[in-house]
Amino acid sequence: MASAQYLGIDVGGTNVKMGVVDAKTGKITNFYSHDTASWRESGHFMERFADAIAVELYANKDVKKVGIGLPGMINRDRTVPLEITAIPELDGVPMVDILTKRFPDVEFFLENDANAAALGEFYFVEDMNDENYIFITLGTGVGGAAIINKKVFVGGDGNAMEPGHIPSRNGKVLERNIGKKELLDLATLRRSEFRGKTMLSDDGTISTTGLVAAAAEGDALALAIWAEVGEMLGDALVTMVRILDIKQILIGGGLSASFDYIMPAVNKQLDYWLTPYYKKSLTVTKATLGNDAGLLGAASLCF
Amino acid sequence: MASAQYLGIDVGGTNVKMGVVDAKTGKITNFYSHDTASWRESGHFMERFADAIAVELYANKDVKKVGIGLPGMINRDRTVPLEITAIPELDGVPMVDILTKRFPDVEFFLENDANAAALGEFYFVEDMNDENYIFITLGTGVGGAAIINKKVFVGGDGNAMEPGHIPSRNGKVLERNIGKKELLDLATLRRSEFRGKTMLSDDGTISTTGLVAAAAEGDALALAIWAEVGEMLGDALVTMVRILDIKQILIGGGLSASFDYIMPAVNKQLDYWLTPYYKKSLTVTKATLGNDAGLLGAASLCF
Known part of the structure; x- marks a missing residue:
């Protein structure tokens, strides 16, 4: 059986990068990067962002889970960005709600990017067995x-x-x-x-x-x-x-x-x-x- | 309906104190204190300690939960004291197992005493509503x-x-x-x-x-x-x-x-x-x- 495929999205101040990640090997396919500034300037960051996700999900129908790393503070429930200094238009946007409405059969997970990177070491580094x-x-x-x-x-x-x-x-x-x-x-x-x-x-x-x-x-x-x-x-x-x-x-x-x-x-x-x-x-x-x-x-x- | 009654036990280097605590009011009844040293000198600390618990439980049949605060380090599962410098004979003793065998219908909870005291502030101080x-x-x-x-x-x-x-x-x-x-x-x-x-x-x-x-x-x-x-x-x-x-x-x-x-x-x-x-x-x-x-x-x- 093929291992699970997840969509990973790294939202940065310069670029938004996404790719389908093999849960077992950490191999990245369908890599896509878009500059953050032009989405911001469009005045419709969330729509452009969701469109890019739609393209990835359409091309990868097995993907049912999407993880998103954001450069800033997030609410305790991990559903709403609170203070993303590089992309302030996201502050207070109910991101998980919006994405779940548009993609009802997909689960979305938000996290601060440093936290996400830390977690990545556990799942994608061989011999990394420490749980703490x-x-x-x-x-x-x-x-x-x-x-x-x-x-x-x-x-x-x-x-x-x-x-x-x-x-x-x-x-x-x-x-x-x-x-x-x-x-x-x-x-x-x-x-x-x-x-x-x-x-x-x-x-x-x-x-x-x-x-x-x-x-x-x-x-x-x-x-x-x-x-x-x-x-x-x-x-x-x-x-x-x-x-x-x-x-x-x-x-x-x-x-x-x-x-x-x-x-x-x-x-x-x-x-x-x-x-x-x-x-x-x-x-x-x-x-x-x-x-x-x-x-x-x-x-x-x-x- | 009467509120729940718990047995609280504060194991200290000088005294072991226990009492039945009303979950709602924090009122302490059946208070009992025994000096730690004589139990230690008996060479049967755990037995004497369990005997004292037996007396409390016999006199208070409604008590089905016992919380124990210990002055030192405990294992991650909260079942075994690891390093109790004041009562080193407890180190490595499977305390929860021993007590559960003797009192099968009672639940036991171990914790470091400073941690327990901290938690007490939440449950027994009026107007203390902070969860963190x-x-x-x-x-x-x-x-x-x-x-x-x-x-x-x-x-x-x-x-x-x-x-x-x-x-x-x-x-x-x-x-x-x-x-x-x-x-x-x-x-x-x-x-x-x-x-x-x-x-x-x-x-x-x-x-x-x-x-x-x-x-x-x-x-x-x-x-x-x-x-x-x-x-x-x-x-x-x-x-x-x-x-x-x-x-x-x-x-x-x-x-x-x-x-x-x-x-x-x-x-x-x-x-x-x-x-x-x-x-x-x-x-x-x-x-x-x-x-x-x-x-x-x-x-x-x-x-």
């Missing part, structure tokens, strides 16, 4: 999700897990210390300490890719920056572990390319703060889905 | 629990919510900064700064009761200590709110007597760190059950 894990994304901000018993942990009012906004050093929240822009500023600021010991220029052109590449070659400034990032991230991970009692941590997002260079400092902090109950089974690994994380994550909402 | 809240106990340590949808949040592996162990200032976890002993040490250490401005003596006799009483009279040192406690507690509360998306917080435990003197600093930190989504509905109040919190909390496990 913390998923952290490093990028412009620091996002997060917790999976407990294979389900997205939504907390009290539906929007749990904002690790980027917990208090960190210097009177700043975590992502204002280790977000992409902030760590580049830090590199520029600390450049003078490493005169002669770094290949990174002080002309304001340091990039995160450059910082990763430099660290790979042992550059002292780059290693120092990633160590500082790792320390602050490590402290935040300890806090999450203590509050959630979860011992598996996945690090994803664009800046997870720095994984090997932040981990020594992360481990140092875990070792400093945690007791044996946690240490004996705690693991921190790099997330693996990469570019398809959003679409596969959305499809995983259908399981 | 964070419960913090201030005392020798800093304990905590989260109630989500009226249920104890157990996290990934069953032992969520250890706010006392999250990283705080000076390279110390929270309870090593604001636990009872630590805040008294702090008061002694800072005494000299307040020469002539404090009634508190520097002969090492400062007590927490004395610190509360002094604060009530406007003592500068006492107010400074509680402000420092409030700042660190406030930062930790922000972290919990951001991770759990819970906006109601209850403060209990022996040191909650300082509530009025720590709150200005707590509020300052909440105001500094949080965004409108949280601020508009966040409340921090003092827990109300006091001395009966343990027993009523245990009974509330039966709901």
Whole structure:
């Protein structure tokens, strides 16, 4: 018997991507991407969005479940987007109701995109057997999700897990210390300490890719920056572990390319703060889905 | 119709207290307390404990549910104590199985005592209608629990919510900064700064009761200590709110007597760190059950 086929939809600020995902293999077919801006400008975002879904469903009659990842806050029942800053016309729209009326024999599942991506790791990564894990994304901000018993942990009012906004050093929240822009500023600021010991220029052109590449070659400034990032991230991970009692941590997002260079400092902090109950089974690994994380994550909402 | 009667049992390191609790009014009858040590010394803790339950059940034939609060870690299924440092002979004992065999028509519910006490606030405090809240106990340590949808949040592996162990200032976890002993040490250490401005003596006799009483009279040192406690507690509360998306917080435990003197600093930190989504509905109040919190909390496990 063929395995189930789900439609996964990753709604982003730049593109809306959709594709039919094989539940067993995670293979994506019928991939379709449309730019978000033109649907917004039409003044009929929901209609255009539903039309695109109609085309996919018409071409794939076996698909009876659709998962949708949205970049923002959703109501507790997971039926209505509340605050989608990239597509504000969706705020308050009863999306699941509208889609269910138009496609009565299809089930729709909404979720925050970081939460969906976290769930995707469980269903589509081989050897990923942990039912409980913390998923952290490093990028412009620091996002997060917790999976407990294979389900997205939504907390009290539906929007749990904002690790980027917990208090960190210097009177700043975590992502204002280790977000992409902030760590580049830090590199520029600390450049003078490493005169002669770094290949990174002080002309304001340091990039995160450059910082990763430099660290790979042992550059002292780059290693120092990633160590500082790792320390602050490590402290935040300890806090999450203590509050959630979860011992598996996945690090994803664009800046997870720095994984090997932040981990020594992360481990140092875990070792400093945690007791044996946690240490004996705690693991921190790099997330693996990469570019398809959003679409596969959305499809995983259908399981 | 008479309301349901539950047996609540608060297992402590000093005493085991039990009583029949009226589900509607929270009135406690048939109260019985036995010192923990003599049961332990008998070498038959579980038998003596079960005998005491038998007496209560015999005298109260309507009781078909028993809630038990234990001071330590419990397995995820809530059937076996894992690590009860005050009564280590219970570690690994299949308590629910043993009791269910002896009392086949009675249901037993185990829970960590802080979690049970937190739940008790929901069921036995009038006007307590929040289904989601964070419960913090201030005392020798800093304990905590989260109630989500009226249920104890157990996290990934069953032992969520250890706010006392999250990283705080000076390279110390929270309870090593604001636990009872630590805040008294702090008061002694800072005494000299307040020469002539404090009634508190520097002969090492400062007590927490004395610190509360002094604060009530406007003592500068006492107010400074509680402000420092409030700042660190406030930062930790922000972290919990951001991770759990819970906006109601209850403060209990022996040191909650300082509530009025720590709150200005707590509020300052909440105001500094949080965004409108949280601020508009966040409340921090003092827990109300006091001395009966343990027993009523245990009974509330039966709901």
